[in-house]
Amino acid sequence: MVINENLKNYIKTFSKLLRNKKFYLYYNTSSSVILRNGELKLYKKVLQEKLKKRFNNLEVKIKQRGIKMNLVVFIKNVKKYEAEFLTLNTRRVKVILLCILKGNFDFVKIVQEAINFALNCIFKPFKPVQIYFKRILGDVLKDNILNKTNFEGISLDYAHPKISSCKIKATLPQPILNAATVKIFKQIQKSKEEKIESFFNSVTEHLTQTYGIDLHQFCITALTYSNHFIQLNSKNTFEMKAVSDNVPYTVISSVWELLTRKESM
Incomplete structure (x- = not known):
């Protein structure tokens, strides 16, 4: 995509506005099956490995409440465009x-x-x-x-x-x-x-x-x-x-x- 001057100015403004924040990609899902502790650990491990293999520039973290899992994916080495999405x-x-x-x-x-x-x-x-x-x-x-x-x-x-x-x-x-x-x-x-x-x-x-x-x-x-x-x-x-x-x-x-x-x- 061709970046015009307006777009450059917008990105520059965002980089200032969102400076010193942490940018993350957030994925929220609910499992339809109640997993036992051992199964849940294994599921998390497999999921993390698959995601890291596909997205080698991402850091994967999984938070779990009951059967509901929050998967938080962090982009590594992002400085100029860091932002926290709240x-x-x-x-x-x-x-x-x-x-x-x-x-x-x-x-x-x-x-x-x-x-x-x-x-x-x-x-x-x-x-x-x-x-x-x-x-x-x-x-x-x-x-x-x-x-x-x-x-x-x-x-x-x-x-x-x-x-x-x-x-x-x-x-x-x-x-x-x-x-x-x-x-x-x-x-x-x-x-x-x-x-x-x-x-x-x-x-x-x-x-x-x-x-x-x-x-x-x-x-x-x-x-x-x-x-x-x-x-x-x-x-x-x-x-x-x-x-x-x-x-x-x-x-x-x-x-x-x-x-x-x-x-x-």
Whole structure:
């Protein structure tokens, strides 16, 4: 991937922001079988050996509570891009990026891809220091961590620091990462089109003027596949779903109430 000046500046900012932190890859799984102490020890040992053989630049640690095991993988010799990925309060900007590119777990490349995604999607209004990465290599791999070699995708959980009720969740396949603008209304039923476009415009205007959030752009960028639909459910949650051949994803945003609730700020 070509690194442009903006990307270099973002990476430079991250290296300053996240200095002196410890970066880790975190994998969480639950065993369906209750293992005796001896079996658990053997399982841990085999798992560590397999992981170290495949990822020779990683240090593997396993924490276990009952039958639930937390596998923590540490990248060795990472200095410039060290970071600790913590669970952030929903009232702060938070981003969960799970980015596995064809079995390549190079941290610098993952960060570059993640930042490139951010630059091309919804984070243009924000300063670099307002973007946080929580974790890379997570539950998305599930039990295929040892043999999944060509997984592609990014999953994010995003919230603005001043809007606790605004959350956007999406699992995005690689082909849409660089999609700048896509018109989504053409494939929506005509009876819904006017209502949804009106909703988009209202939300976009409100969030952009008040908080600088370009939600409309995000939605347009995300929905690049056919067979999608948009609806408002009974809980005032705005939900969009799209299914391509083998790539389902959901975008959920609880922003509808922002149009009616009183500002408490």
